Amino acid sequence: MSPDVLAVAEHRRGELRDVSYELLTAGRQLADATGGDLHVAVIGGDTESFAEELDREGVDAIHTVSEGEEFNHDVYVQAVEALHGELDPQVVLMPNSVNGLDYAPAVANRLDLPLATDAVDFEYDDGLTVTREMYGSKVETTVEVGGDQYAVTIRGAEWPGAEGVGDADVAEFDADIDTDTGSTVTGFEEVGGGDVDISEADFIVSIGRGIEEEDNLPLIEDLVEATDATLASSRPIVDSGWLPKNRQVGQSGKVVTPDVYLAIGISGAVQHVAGMKGSDTIIAVNTDPNAPIFDIADYGIVGDLFDVVPELIEEFE
Amino acid sequence: MKVLVTVKEVAEVADDFEIEGTEVDERYLEYDLNEWDDYAVEEAVQLKEDGPADEVVTVTIGPERSEETIRMALAKGADRAVRVWDDALEDVDLLDVETKTNLLKAVVEEEDPDLVLTGVQSGDDTFGATGVSLADEIGFQWGAVVNALDFDADEGVAHVHRELEGGVEELTDIDVPAVLTIQTGINEPRYASLRGIRQAQSKEIAPKSLDDIGLDADAIESDLTLTSMYEPESESDAEIFEGDASETAGKLAEVLREKGVAE
Numbered sequence: 001m002s003p004d005v006l007a008v009a010e011h012r013r014g015e016l017r018d019v020s021y022e023l024l025t026a027g028r029q030l031a032d033a034t035g036g037d038l039h040v041a042v043i044g045g046d047t048e049s050f051a052e053e054l055d056r057e058g059v060d061a062i063h064t065v066s067e068g069e070e071f072n073h074d075v076y077v078q079a080v081e082a083l084h085g086e087l088d089p090q091v092v093l094m095p096n097s098v099n100g101l102d103y104a105p106a107v108a109n110r111l112d113l114p115l116a117t118d119a120v121d122f123e124y125d126d127g128l129t130v131t132r133e134m135y136g137s138k139v140e141t142t143v144e145v146g147g148d149q150y151a152v153t154i155r156g157a158e159w160p161g162a163e164g165v166g167d168a169d170v171a172e173f174d175a176d177i178d179t180d181t182g183s184t185v186t187g188f189e190e191v192g193g194g195d196v197d198i199s200e201a202d203f204i205v206s207i208g209r210g211i212e213e214e215d216n217l218p219l220i221e222d223l224v225e226a227t228d229a230t231l232a233s234s235r236p237i238v239d240s241g242w243l244p245k246n247r248q249v250g251q252s253g254k255v256v257t258p259d260v261y262l263a264i265g266i267s268g269a270v271q272h273v274a275g276m277k278g279s280d281t282i283i284a285v286n287t288d289p290n291a292p293i294f295d296i297a298d299y300g301i302v303g304d305l306f307d308v309v310p311e312l313i314e315e316f317e
Numbered sequence: 318m319k320v321l322v323t324v325k326e327v328a329e330v331a332d333d334f335e336i337e338g339t340e341v342d343e344r345y346l347e348y349d350l351n352e353w354d355d356y357a358v359e360e361a362v363q364l365k366e367d368g369p370a371d372e373v374v375t376v377t378i379g380p381e382r383s384e385e386t387i388r389m390a391l392a393k394g395a396d397r398a399v400r401v402w403d404d405a406l407e408d409v410d411l412l413d414v415e416t417k418t419n420l421l422k423a424v425v426e427e428e429d430p431d432l433v434l435t436g437v438q439s440g441d442d443t444f445g446a447t448g449v450s451l452a453d454e455i456g457f458q459w460g461a462v463v464n465a466l467d468f469d470a471d472e473g474v475a476h477v478h479r480e481l482e483g484g485v486e487e488l489t490d491i492d493v494p495a496v497l498t499i500q501t502g503i504n505e506p507r508y509a510s511l512r513g514i515r516q517a518q519s520k521e522i523a524p525k526s527l528d529d530i531g532l533d534a535d536a537i538e539s540d541l542t543l544t545s546m547y548e549p550e551s552e553s554d555a556e557i558f559e560g561d562a563s564e565t566a567g568k569l570a571e572v573l574r575e576k577g578v579a580e
């Protein structure tokens with residue numbers, strides 16, 4: 001085994017995703033601790049130009065695997081498995097993205113590596129300790145990972161993206177991939193278009209599961225009308241069919257950057273926050289003083305929305 | 318076709334709680350069916366109602382207490398349930414993905430399903446990895462974060478949408494046997510009817526020990542050890558408005574006016 005770290009980049013439709021650069025930073029942090037090199041794998045697509053972009057400060061080597069245009073989990077698993085066999089690194093780092101969820105567990109299983117997902121931090125000191133959250137971010141934990149080789153997926157936006165121009169060795173890696181597999185990507189589809197573009201709004205009133213029932217939605221609509229705001233929501237409201245998909249803020253919904261984002265009855269799960277943390281001013285109304293949304297809020301009311309919202313409507317009528 | 322659905326009972330933490338060592342004190346926990354699994358159960362039951370599936374079996378790794386949650390899945394239309402537990406699991410703080418994979422694999426071998434549905438993640442430990450790990454272990458195809466499923470029984474293909482980030486969905490054809498991890502929003506989970514709840518009482522929940530499924534204690538040696546649990550330090554510099562509803566609403570309104578977004 002080498003003390004090296006292997007980070008697997010992610011791209012979609014011709015572009016490297018932000019998490020790729022974050023993986024470089026996290027990977028460098030780990031490699032410094034293990035005393036190894038940082039290797040980066042980029043699989044599929046225009047690997048040559050991806051390699052150029054990934055060659056940032058702190059990267060020692062980049063391995064390109066030319067197979068397919070887009071992500072395919074069978075290809076990724078085989079490529080990472082083959083590279084792991086070649087490099088025998090101490091840690092494989094992958095993104096905790098939707099595609100990460102689609103191949104990282106299989107990589108860990110096939111290579112018989114303990115897997116720690118959704119890491120928000122880690123420490124290495126003769127052994128790996130990973131920081132993760134539980135119970136919808138209500139508690140944080142440290143987890144000691146046994147064994148001496150590991151698979152870790154990292155949460156997006158927890159590490160800054162690597163910058164600076166690097167001086168990595170770039171080489172094509174022949175992974176000998178069997179492409180006759182049981183899953184085929186046939187295309188992509190954009191969803192969530194429609195009448196309103198919430199990403200254009202200056203003032204968003206966003207509602208979450210705290211509203212409890214569809215019958216309570218008119219209360220929020222009254223507030224929206226009284227303040228001339230744009231209505232948006234967290235995912236469960238859309239899942240329940242109470243609002244259309246184009247109103248969903250978050251990782252799998254829209255990214256919004258209004259002047260003011262008023263989050264009512266929203267806990268602030270990481271996937272929601274991914275879509276609204278860039279708002280200028282964040283205000284939260286929540287009964288739970290420990291709700292993670294308060295960590296990113298500028299102003300807050302710890303209280304029941306059914307008491308607060310009617311009063312707020314009155315202020316503007 | 319037989320569909321196996323993984324059903325997990327997850328703990329939810331109350332607004333105010335205390336941590337004892339590496340656990341949230343039991344007094345502050347409430348147990349419920351994992352949100353993502355609820356959608357997986359619904360999808361399986363719909364496959365049965367629509368024809369392709371003949372039987373829906375649930376599998377749970379959990380102590381006897383979890384039977385209450387399992388009954389909910391049975392009340393929603395699952396035919397029977399398997400529950401795996403062992404005293405040896407009682408002392409494990411954090412079951413790693415590999416352990417869950419081992420346990421579920423043993424059940425898959427016994428049940429021989431054509432399709433396995435799991436939730437994308439569980440609400441408590443949020444590994445988000447068990448379904449795909451299991452698929453790889455048992456040699457099934459798989460798809461993670463599935464938010465639309467059109468099952469073609471004649472072809473033996475699951476046409477799925479995988480929900481990527483930023484409002485983009487990937488369209489993928491997956492050969493069965495397969496494991497699909499189900500995302501919320503794929504359907505509308507039903508409420509258990511009174512009749513369903515009554516019927517669930519007479520449905521089978523088969524408890525299985527490690528021994529029953531042909532495993533020994535090695536199979537549950539977790540590679541992960543919880544070493545600490547704490548409330549995250551709030552980085553919040555939020556100004557919290559004090560007072561009753563009318564006072565706090567008044568201050569909030571002031572901020573909105575000040576920012577120029579509402580008059």
Ligand SMILES: Cc1cc2nc3c(=O)[nH]c(=O)nc-3n(C[C@H](O)[C@H](O)[C@H](O)COP(=O)(O)OP(=O)(O)OC[C@H]3O[C@@H](n4cnc5c(N)ncnc54)[C@H](O)[C@@H]3O)c2cc1C
Pocket residue numbers: 098136207208209210211233234235236237248249250251252253254264265266267268269270271272275285286287288291303304305306437438462
């Ligand atoms: C792959 C993936 C992608 C996802 N993508 C998204 C996404 O794009 N967008 C998204 O939002 N989520 C997304 N999620 C789901 C996310 O993990 C959370 O489940 C979701 O954001 C929770 O929504 P919520 O805050 O409305 O509900 P909850 O987490 O249930 O929070 C409800 C809040 O309301 C408060 N509350 C209850 N009653 C009241 C009251 N009377 N007054 C005031 N407050 C009250 C509670 O204290 C609680 O904090 C995704 C999950 C996964 C796994």
